[in-house]
Amino acid sequence: MPKDRAPTRIQKKNRAAILEAALNVFSAHGFRGATVDQIATEAGLSKPNLLYYFPSKEAIHTALLSGLLEIWLAPLHDLDADGDPMEEILAYIRRKLQMSRDLQRESRLFANELVQGAPRIHESLSNDLKTLVDEKTEILTRWMDQGKIARLHPYHLIFSIWALTQHYADFDVQVRAILGDEDPFEGAEPFIDTLYRKLLAP
Amino acid sequence: MPKDRAPTRIQKKNRAAILEAALNVFSAHGFRGATVDQIATEAGLSKPNLLYYFPSKEAIHTALLSGLLEIWLAPLHDLDADGDPMEEILAYIRRKLQMSRDLQRESRLFANELVQGAPRIHESLSNDLKTLVDEKTEILTRWMDQGKIARLHPYHLIFSIWALTQHYADFDVQVRAILGDEDPFEGAEPFIDTLYRKLLAP
DNA sequence: TCTTGATTTGACCATCTGGTCAAACTCACG
DNA sequence: CGTGAGTTTGACCAGATGGTCAAATCAAGA
Numbered sequence: 001m002p003k004d005r006a007p008t009r010i011q012k013k014n015r016a017a018i019l020e021a022a023l024n025v026f027s028a029h030g031f032r033g034a035t036v037d038q039i040a041t042e043a044g045l046s047k048p049n050l051l052y053y054f055p056s057k058e059a060i061h062t063a064l065l066s067g068l069l070e071i072w073l074a075p076l077h078d079l080d081a082d083g084d085p086m087e088e089i090l091a092y093i094r095r096k097l098q099m100s101r102d103l104q105r106e107s108r109l110f111a112n113e114l115v116q117g118a119p120r121i122h123e124s125l126s127n128d129l130k131t132l133v134d135e136k137t138e139i140l141t142r143w144m145d146q147g148k149i150a151r152l153h154p155y156h157l158i159f160s161i162w163a164l165t166q167h168y169a170d171f172d173v174q175v176r177a178i179l180g181d182e183d184p185f186e187g188a189e190p191f192i193d194t195l196y197r198k199l200l201a202p
Numbered sequence: 203m204p205k206d207r208a209p210t211r212i213q214k215k216n217r218a219a220i221l222e223a224a225l226n227v228f229s230a231h232g233f234r235g236a237t238v239d240q241i242a243t244e245a246g247l248s249k250p251n252l253l254y255y256f257p258s259k260e261a262i263h264t265a266l267l268s269g270l271l272e273i274w275l276a277p278l279h280d281l282d283a284d285g286d287p288m289e290e291i292l293a294y295i296r297r298k299l300q301m302s303r304d305l306q307r308e309s310r311l312f313a314n315e316l317v318q319g320a321p322r323i324h325e326s327l328s329n330d331l332k333t334l335v336d337e338k339t340e341i342l343t344r345w346m347d348q349g350k351i352a353r354l355h356p357y358h359l360i361f362s363i364w365a366l367t368q369h370y371a372d373f374d375v376q377v378r379a380i381l382g383d384e385d386p387f388e389g390a391e392p393f394i395d396t397l398y399r400k401l402l403a404p
Numbered sequence: 405t406c407t408t409g410a411t412t413t414g415a416c417c418a419t420c421t422g423g424t425c426a427a428a429c430t431c432a433c434g
Numbered sequence: 435c436g437t438g439a440g441t442t443t444g445a446c447c448a449g450a451t452g453g454t455c456a457a458a459t460c461a462a463g464a
Contacts, residue, residue: 030317033234045412047453048453048454049412049413052410057453111372115372118375130380155380159369159390164365167361171316173316173320177327195362210432213440213441238421239420248444251443254441259421259423
């Protein structure tokens with residue numbers, strides 16, 4: 001294991017390569033389905049070399065997840081209480097959908113984990129995520145009280161946004177099996193936009 | 203392997219026990235994460251005994267999936283071109299949500315498979331599923347043409363129903379981490395019902 | 405250039421896992 | 435009963451997999 005001084009050039013490069021490779025492999029096969037060898041090869045390292053940088057498979061997974069959680073929640077974090085309600089929400093949705101397209105691997109990484117009961121990030125959900133969501137649903141509720149948007153169950157409103165946007169990343173195969181050549185996101189964006197405009201209209 | 207005559211009493215019982223156990227294990231851990239031993243134990247059999255009924259782990263998985271696909275698609279199959287458009291769609295959604303609650307394991311089984319690219323059911327998607335969806339979107343399009351429901355992209359309308367309902371089964375941990383003690387489905391039903399009434403109103 | 409810590413690797417290990425097999429046991433039916 | 439087919443199992447195997455370790459190689463500062 002490298003000493004915990006300032007990371008060397010090589011350390012930086014290899015750690016990054018490992019996390020990048022791990023994202024590919026874990027998101028495609030899940031934790032159990034991924035092998036250390038696979039990750040090492042994809043990172044251009046030997047297995048013992050990889051284990052020189054991370055003490056275990058589990059450690060790679062954990063590092064990856066906690067590193068990405070922030071990115072994953074950023075759009076919700078940006079929801080601004082002082083902005084125009086409808087525009088804020090629609091902007092959030094748009095960003096979330098964009099992430100589904102551009103960060104499919106990340107979405108699948110979380111999906112894999114969640115479908116199997118989130119054994120490794122259960123704590124983050126109950127703490128970081130719950131806190132953030134509570135903070136933002138409070139804003140939503142205020143907007144509803146002010147008649148700026150329709151009154152709805154705020155938690156389920158959030159769930160619906162997650163469901164509708166992440167569906168396109170997580171279940172991409174299914175979507176493409178049905179749409180054929182049509183680009184999923186081309187149709188998804190206006191559809192979801194319309195949906196929320198109708199739903200949220202006071 | 204048992205001869206392919208009429209199945210004996212014991213064969214019936216054990217096959218059923220194996221599939222039931224396999225549903226538990228595969229849905230909770232995914233294909234790769236499940237072990238034959240685990241399934242055997244949960245079915246109350248020894249591993250070689252289990253392999254007397256199914257030739258391989260893969261065979262169990264396949265039998266399970268293909269057996270369940272029919273059940274899974276039944277609600278959509280029931281969508282009746284001659285019924286009242288709005289009521290037909292809302293009934294479909296309600297049944298789908300009910301399935302998310304009552305058949306969580308089944309939902310997760312498919313979710314696990316889909317998130318990882320559906321390596322084992324890709325064909326079913328492109329054939330059975332695609333055919334059924336095409337058949338039903340045609341009905342939806344007709345209803346839109348007749349002005350019975352709002353004009354929307356029919357495929358994405360279907361996707362949205364799948365996403366919104368299955369989210370509660372597949373990502374149950376996340377939903378519960380946020381809702382706390384509140385029953386997810388109690389709030390989900392009216393929320394989703396309202397959503398589609400607003401969305402589909404012509 | 406030399407030295408020292410950082411990096412890399414081949415060989416190895418224990419365990420897990422899917423699957424096999426021959427022998428033992430059980431059951432239904434004549 | 436007796437018997438043959440149906441059922442069950444302990445012992446076993448080969449390959450995969452996570453992880454270890456000592457030795458070899460490399461890189462950068464004195």
